[in-house]
Amino acid sequence: MSLTRRTLLSAAAASSVAAFTPFKRAQAATPVRLLLSWFAQAEVGGFYQALAKGFYAQEGLDVHIDMGGPQVNTMQILAAGRADFVTGYDFQTLRGIQGGMPLLTVMSSFQHDLQGLMTHDNITDLAQLRNHPILISSPAHASYWGWLCKKFGYIPAQAKPYTFNLQPFFLDPEMAVQAYASSEPYEAQQRNVPVKFFPFADLGYPPYGTPVLTTHEFADKNDATTQAFVRASLLGWQDYMRDPEPGNALIRKANPRMTEGQIMFGHSAMAKANVVEGGDTKTLRRVVS
Template identity: 30%
Template sequence: MGIGFHVPKIIRIHGSIAFLFMLAACGGGTEESSGSEDVTSEEDSTAESEELEPVTLVLNWFPKSQMGGFFAAQSEGYFEENGLDIEVQPGGPEVSTLQMVAAGDAEFGLAHADQLLMARNQGMELVALAASLQNSPQAFMYHSDAGLDGFEDMNGRKAYVEAGIPYWEYLKSQYDLSDVEQLTYTGEYTQFMNEPESISQSFVTSEPYFMEREGVDVDTTLISEAGYDPYNVVLFVTRDYLEQNKETVEQFMNAYRPGWDYYEENYEEVNEVIHEANENIALEELKFESEAQHDFVYGGDAEENGVGHMTEERWGELIDQLYELELLDEQVDPEEVYTTEYLSE
C-alpha cells in the first residue's frame, strides 16, 4: 500500500473496430476481385475484434508499479492478441478484491498470499494463478538514528500498524513485543515524521521515497527477515470460474509473462500509462518503485522459472504459519489454493 490516492479513472481496452470502405468498381474483373478480397479480409478482422471476450481485473490498490506487468500487457495489446477485452478497475482502502471476485463482480483479482488463505478460511474458494512479487517488500520503517537493531528493539516505542495484519501477529509470536505501543496505521506519516523514536509499517518500494522527498532519513527492516514472507500481488480467480473458464484463464495467462517481461526493460514507458490511470502518483515515484521492486519481481525463483512462479513449499510454509497463529482453522493442502498450470513457459 502506501500513501492514499484519489480513485483514478478506470482504464479499458477495446478491440479496435475496422471501418469498411466500399470502393466502387471502376475497372476490369481483376480489380473487382482484389477489392472483394480486401473487403472480406476487413470483415473478418471486424468480426474477430467484436468477438473479444470482456473480463475485469480488479487491482489490490490504486495503479502503481506493482501492477506494471498488467499495464504493459494492456498497453502493448497482449490481452487483445489473446482474445480478451480487459477492464482494469482500481483498488483502494474501500475495495475488497477478494469479495469482488468471490461475488462475481470481477473475474480476476490481485491480493497477497496470506489474504487469499484467510479468505479461503472464510469460505471463499479462491485459486492463485501467479505471484507477481516473489518476496514481500513489507517492512518496518524507522528514523535512521533511532537505534533499532532488531525487532526486539521495537519495545518502548510507538508502532503504527494496520489492525489485524497477519505479519504483526507473527512478529508478536516470535518476539516479546509486550512493551510496544501499537497505534493504528492510517497511511499518513505526519506523526511518524515528528516522532524520532516511532516505527511505521511500510513497503520498501514506496515509503522511503516519500521520506527522502521530505528530508527525513529512514532505514527499513523487511518482515521477511523474521521468517514471514508471503507472495505479494498474487493473481487469483475463484475455483468455479477456473473450472468453467479454462480457456479464458489460459488466454489471460498467455499475456501475463510477456507483460512483465516487457515491463522489465521498458518500465519508464509503461509508467506513463500507469500515470495516466492514476494522475496522483508522480512519474518519479513510479520510477523509484519500479527499480526498488525489480528483485522482488524478477529475482528469487522467478530468475530461473519466470515471473509469477510459485512452489508448494512456499505455500505450505505460509499455511503452517497462519495455522499456528490460529488465523486458519485447518492446514489445507497447498495444491488446493494455487496452480502453475497456466504459467506459460
C-alpha cells in the same frame, strides 16, 4: 494456521503448470475485469504494461483494470462476481479460504513480498521496537502482524491504526510504520527524514508478492481465459522491468496523483530487489520467454 515457503511453492507450481497448457484462442475478445488491491502505481506496472503493449489483446482478452484502495474490499467484490481477478496477499487469501471463501491463486507477480517496516535511523534491529508504537493498516492484522508478534515479541497494544498518512511517524522518533519498499521510503526521502527499511522477506517472511486470485467457479468455467490472462500478465511483468514507460503512461493516466519520481523510485526498488526474476525463478524453469 501453518504457512511455509514449500506450501506456497507447491501451489504456485501447480498453477504455473496449469496456466501454460496449450489451447486454441477464442476469435472474439473476451471481457475481463481485474481489480487491484491498491491504486495504480509501479507496484502493479506489469498489468498496465500487458495492457499497453497489447499482450492481453494478443491472447484474445479485453482487460479492464480497476483501482482499489483502503476502503475497497476486493475479496467481497470478487466473491460477488463483480471482478474476475483481484490482486491480494497470501495470508489474507488463506484466511479467506479458512472462512469458506472459494478463492484460488492463479499466479504471483513477485518472488517475495515487498512489505516491511520503516523505522527512524537509530533502529538497527526490529527487536528494538518492543513497546514502541507501530502503525499498521487494518488488513495487516490478518496478514503479517501475527508473524511479527511471534518473531519479535510484540504485543497487540503496540499496533496503532495506519491511515496512510506518514505525518505521525515523522513527528514521533519512537514510532515505526508498515511500509512497501517502493513506496513509503520515497516519501521519507522527499521529506529528508533519515529512515531504515527492514524487508520482511529478509527476515524469513514466506509469502510471494502480489498474487492474483479468482474463484474456483470462475476458473472452472473459464479455464482458457484464466490461462490466457496469466500468460499475458507474466509477460507484462517481464517486459515492464526492462522498459516501463508504456505501462507507466497508463499508470499516470489512471492515477494522476502518482508523480514521475515516485513511479521511477518504485520501479528501481523492484529492480533492486529482483522480485520478478529472482528467487525461485533461478532454480525453476522460466515459464515466459
